[in-house]
Amino acid sequence: MSGKKKDRLDKGAIVQKDRETFAIVPHLPGGLCSPEILHKIADSAEKYNAAAIKATGAQRLAIVGIKEEDLDNIWQDLGMKPAAAVGMCVRSIKFCPGTTFCRLGQQDAVGIGMKLDELYHGCELPSKFKIGVSGCTNCCAESWVKDIGLIGTKKGWKVVAGGNAASRPMIAQVLAEGLTDDEALDLIKRTIERFKKYTKPMRLGKLILEVGIDALKRELGVETGTALSEKIDTSKINEKSFSNINYGVYIAGSVKNGKSNGQIANTVFQVSDDPPTIAVSINKNNLTHEYIKESGVFSISILSEETPMPFIANFGFKSGRDINKFENIEYKSGITGAPIILDNALSFVEAKVVSEISVGFYTIFVGQIQSADVIRQGSPMTYAYYHNVKKGTEPPSAPTHRKEDLNKKTKGDIYRCEVCGYIYDPAEGDPDGGIEPGTDFKDIPDNWECPVCGVKKSNFVKV
Ligand SMILES: Cc1cc2nc3c(=O)[nH]c(=O)nc-3n(C[C@H](O)[C@H](O)[C@H](O)COP(=O)(O)O)c2cc1C
Ligand code: SF4
Numbered sequence: 001m002s003g004k005k006k007d008r009l010d011k012g013a014i015v016q017k018d019r020e021t022f023a024i025v026p027h028l029p030g031g032l033c034s035p036e037i038l039h040k041i042a043d044s045a046e047k048y049n050a051a052a053i054k055a056t057g058a059q060r061l062a063i064v065g066i067k068e069e070d071l072d073n074i075w076q077d078l079g080m081k082p083a084a085a086v087g088m089c090v091r092s093i094k095f096c097p098g099t100t101f102c103r104l105g106q107q108d109a110v111g112i113g114m115k116l117d118e119l120y121h122g123c124e125l126p127s128k129f130k131i132g133v134s135g136c137t138n139c140c141a142e143s144w145v146k147d148i149g150l151i152g153t154k155k156g157w158k159v160v161a162g163g164n165a166a167s168r169p170m171i172a173q174v175l176a177e178g179l180t181d182d183e184a185l186d187l188i189k190r191t192i193e194r195f196k197k198y199t200k201p202m203r204l205g206k207l208i209l210e211v212g213i214d215a216l217k218r219e220l221g222v223e224t225g226t227a228l229s230e231k232i233d234t235s236k237i238n239e240k241s242f243s244n245i246n247y248g249v250y251i252a253g254s255v256k257n258g259k260s261n262g263q264i265a266n267t268v269f270q271v272s273d274d275p276p277t278i279a280v281s282i283n284k285n286n287l288t289h290e291y292i293k294e295s296g297v298f299s300i301s302i303l304s305e306e307t308p309m310p311f312i313a314n315f316g317f318k319s320g321r322d323i324n325k326f327e328n329i330e331y332k333s334g335i336t337g338a339p340i341i342l343d344n345a346l347s348f349v350e351a352k353v354v355s356e357i358s359v360g361f362y363t364i365f366v367g368q369i370q371s372a373d374v375i376r377q378g379s380p381m382t383y384a385y386y387h388n389v390k391k392g393t394e395p396p397s398a399p400t401h402r403k404e405d406l407n408k409k410t411k412g413d414i415y416r417c418e419v420c421g422y423i424y425d426p427a428e429g430d431p432d433g434g435i436e437p438g439t440d441f442k443d444i445p446d447n448w449e450c451p452v453c454g455v456k457k458s459n460f461v462k463v
Contacts, residue, residue: 011071012082016064021051022071023064026080029117030095030110031059044077058092058130088201090120090129090192094142098135098152105135107152112181116188126198130164131188144172147204148188153177157184161191161216162205170205173213176222186234190220197361197396198285211284215358242400247383249307249392251315252280253299253331253339254291260326260339263288264316266383267399268300276369278351281362283397287320292353292365299338299350304378305385307344309392313453317395317420335371347374362399392452393421415441415460420453424460 004019013022026041041061045053051065066074075082093116096102098109113133120131132139132146136153143149145165151158155178163172176187191204194216198207208216253262267281278300282289292298303312314325330342334350341348351367383400386392394401412426424430424444429437433451435444441460448457 005068008068008071010082011075013066013068013071021065021067023054023062024066024071024074024082025056025060025062026078027121028060029093029121030113032110033061040078044074047077048074059094060092088125088127090123090125090131093117093121093131093133094146095133096135096140098133102135104138105152106137106154107135107150107157108181109133109135109141109150109152112150112157112184115181115185119185119189120192123192125192125195127201127203129192129195129204145169146172148172148191150184156180159184159187162203162208162213164203164205166203170203172205173208175213175217175220187220187222190234191216194219194361197283197401211361219359219361243387245400247400249303249312249381249383249386250280251299251301251303251341251345252282252288252292253301253341254288254295254297255333255337255339256291256294259291260331260333261287261291261320262299262301262315262325262339262341263320264312264394264398265300266386266394271366276372277354277366278349278369279364279366281359281364281399283399284361284363285397289363293363295337296353297336297338297350297370298353298365298367299334299336299340299348301341301345301348303341303344303381304346304376305381305389306378307381309390309452310454311344312386312392313420316398317453342375345375346378346380348372390452391422393423395421411438412440414463416463417450417453417455418459418461419455420450422450422452423463 005015007013007015008022013024015022041053041063045063048066048070050063054062054064056062093113095109095113097105098107099105100108100110116131116133130146131148132141132143133150134141134143134152137151139151143151143160145163147161147164149160149163149172151160157179158177159175159179160172161175162170164170179187195204195207247266248268250265250268251262252265253260263286265280265282269279271277271279280298280300282292318325331339332342334340336350336352338350340350349369349372351369353365354368355366357364415424424441426440427437429435429439430451433448435448444457446457449455450459
């Protein structure tokens, strides 16, 4: 076959230097391996004429030099699913022998490492992600240069975050100390959930540099001292309760060096009528955040129920860093210079920032209103309308992101739009898009588009 080949994520295969053959890396949690698996690896390498078997830095055995047409068969012979060797996910959980085998071990690195592997191996994230678990401060699993590291001490686990050993190495910073297994697992869970909200493809260490370790600790419920404080008992939080808090759907706009940007925000509320004051919560990674910080002004345009979903997708699922969101949009500059959207907006307010509150990944900008007016009559779009009638979703970077219930029973396979997170459920179909309830995803015509963000069918993945 001609042409240079690329990694095959679907087959857990990494293209080699020859751009023709692949390496696969069978999943061996913590490098632990039974004689039976070792035999299978050796037999398969022989059968498919592998160029080498290579022990990797992540305690795995790579079978190198496999032809593309043999990939399915070799995984079948190994009796394994393709492992997550590449891609934006938790790649490897490296752990040392800990108290199970090592005389120096202070904590059970194998036990917690196995649990972490079960929970997170292959879990999709904004960037590649590595975890290291060392049973004592000798750190044989290189915990200080992993995105999350655990280090066993007499008093429990020390959890460190933000390390990496890539081209620009970084040493992790301490998140908490003296934790039990359950506390450490809980903190890792919350750290990973927070990281999922991060939209840029950057390692956790870079994120910590941006938001600051203390802000991250506060966000995660860890006191700026040592052990977990006011630990949130997540079992007591039914997130469904949040869905009864209602909001509207707005465009928060701002300006920098004469350039406008805006984003969808639902977290807008009027704080006071005298002085007239409004607030909005904006993700620190967003371009709009950068603009508001720089100019100290922002506008809020209140959208009507009739606003088309592609219009919302333009402002709510794309970043002004990648596109000019104002192309083909009717708007004017307000007296503060912030953009006021005229398309689909019922009214607007514009404000000067008078105070900022940092809340983890978000800043609440409080602004004194400078001008406000009605553009046209109509019904403002509420958040409930957006979800229930428009079937809208929001990206994980939004403060009120709602996770889809993927466990609900339905007939047929569920697919998710990789761009906006919209879930295609065959039981519901997409009647507005001409797809009858009961239609399997594979039977939808190729020219069908995501009803939320308008991308093609090929952007959907099976859940
Ligand atoms: C319905 C909806 C509500 C949203 N609410 C907020 C919000 O309140 N705050 C926020 O920071 N992002 C929110 N977002 C996400 C931003 O609009 C999104 O991250 C946007 O791409 C940022 O664009 P920017 O980088 O050009 O500023 C929301 C998105 C949607 C679709
Ligand atoms: S980190 Fe400590 S417990 Fe783990 S292998 Fe090294 S010396 Fe042993």
